[in-house]
Amino acid sequence: MAASSCIACNNGSTDEKEEKRKCDLVGYEALPEWLKDNEFIHGYYRCEWPMKETVLSIFSIHNETLNVWSHLLGFLLFLCLAIFTAMVIPRNGSSRSSNSAAYQLGDLVEMANMTVALRHEALAACFLLPPSAAALSEDGQQQIPTSCPPNTSSSHHHAIQIQSSTGTAATVDAGTAADPITRWPLFAYLVGAMVCLLTSSVCHLILCHSERTAYVTLRLDYAGIAALIVTSFYPLAYYSFLCNPALQRLYMGSITALGAAAVTASLVPAFQAPELRPLRAALFSCMGASGAVPIAHKLLLYGGTAPGAVASAGYEALMGVLYGLGVAVYAARVPERWAPGRFDLVGHSHQLFHLFVIAGAYAHYHAGVEYLKWRDVDKC
Numbered sequence: 001m002a003a004s005s006c007i008a009c010n011n012g013s014t015d016e017k018e019e020k021r022k023c024d025l026v027g028y029e030a031l032p033e034w035l036k037d038n039e040f041i042h043g044y045y046r047c048e049w050p051m052k053e054t055v056l057s058i059f060s061i062h063n064e065t066l067n068v069w070s071h072l073l074g075f076l077l078f079l080c081l082a083i084f085t086a087m088v089i090p091r092n093g094s095s096r097s098s099n100s101a102a103y104q105l106g107d108l109v110e111m112a113n114m115t116v117a118l119r120h121e122a123l124a125a126c127f128l129l130p131p132s133a134a135a136l137s138e139d140g141q142q143q144i145p146t147s148c149p150p151n152t153s154s155s156h157h158h159a160i161q162i163q164s165s166t167g168t169a170a171t172v173d174a175g176t177a178a179d180p181i182t183r184w185p186l187f188a189y190l191v192g193a194m195v196c197l198l199t200s201s202v203c204h205l206i207l208c209h210s211e212r213t214a215y216v217t218l219r220l221d222y223a224g225i226a227a228l229i230v231t232s233f234y235p236l237a238y239y240s241f242l243c244n245p246a247l248q249r250l251y252m253g254s255i256t257a258l259g260a261a262a263v264t265a266s267l268v269p270a271f272q273a274p275e276l277r278p279l280r281a282a283l284f285s286c287m288g289a290s291g292a293v294p295i296a297h298k299l300l301l302y303g304g305t306a307p308g309a310v311a312s313a314g315y316e317a318l319m320g321v322l323y324g325l326g327v328a329v330y331a332a333r334v335p336e337r338w339a340p341g342r343f344d345l346v347g348h349s350h351q352l353f354h355l356f357v358i359a360g361a362y363a364h365y366h367a368g369v370e371y372l373k374w375r376d377v378d379k380c
């Protein structure tokens, strides 16, 4: 800290009794080497502020404000998605009583009305309700939500029409359908996404405090990115290769090992050098891109027979495009490269990168939902 010239905080005017510390924003040229990252962002930097002021700066305007808030809001989005998924899409039916299923039916109506975007997930849950759920309603009448198609859950219909893996309508016993596939790989992914978004947000908020803080939080940030990528593979590998545990272990094990290796590599201080930005982008991109192998494998095995395999691959491709665009923007540092200083507060590449990450992660969540729809009715 002593060598730095950027300290911009003082204890306020001397005529005031209370210690009011005021910190100013500084320009790029005033930054110490460890804080210099993007020469195309000229101003509005916080530099070695005390921790209290650094944390409180979440409520003030500087060149990291939108980076902090974009991923903080993304974290809250995924928290809501996790809660929504847990409430609307029933868990393992074997551990639930008929009463809880009836309770869920009421919830389902409310939750389904909450969001149009996730209505089809609620519809999937309609299919999974056991017939007893309707039979248990107080007035003895079936209370199937209007969003549910007829005979999805009926005391008179113990069989429901659902789309089987062969692409044709097949009759599946409701007792089987009421025993959905395990949700843990999807929840592992949701937790991975939340960890990534939260660590990123914290990193952007407090990194400027000191060189030591920057070192620790950047490693946390990389670990968060690795967690997102690794857990993204879990629904893909687990549900796609449900009938082949050896392939499940192969894909889940290798991506976990790769993620651990990337986190270990990030512990090397040189890894953070600005000139290694393309290498960092390449390392995590390659990890993510290696997902093309199990996706291709899945399509090879089930592409012609299971609509769920194709639908999930569609969302996975969308995710790949969004992440790819994000990484390209991150590495190229556009648009600030074209007009240095113009995008300091709003619109610089890292903010765009954050938006692409959230959009890609959201697309992947939908892939996960497609897996549940597929595997709930089509097990081994």
Ligand SMILES: [Zn+2]
Binding pocket: 067, 200, 204, 350, 354
């Ligand atoms: Zn970031």
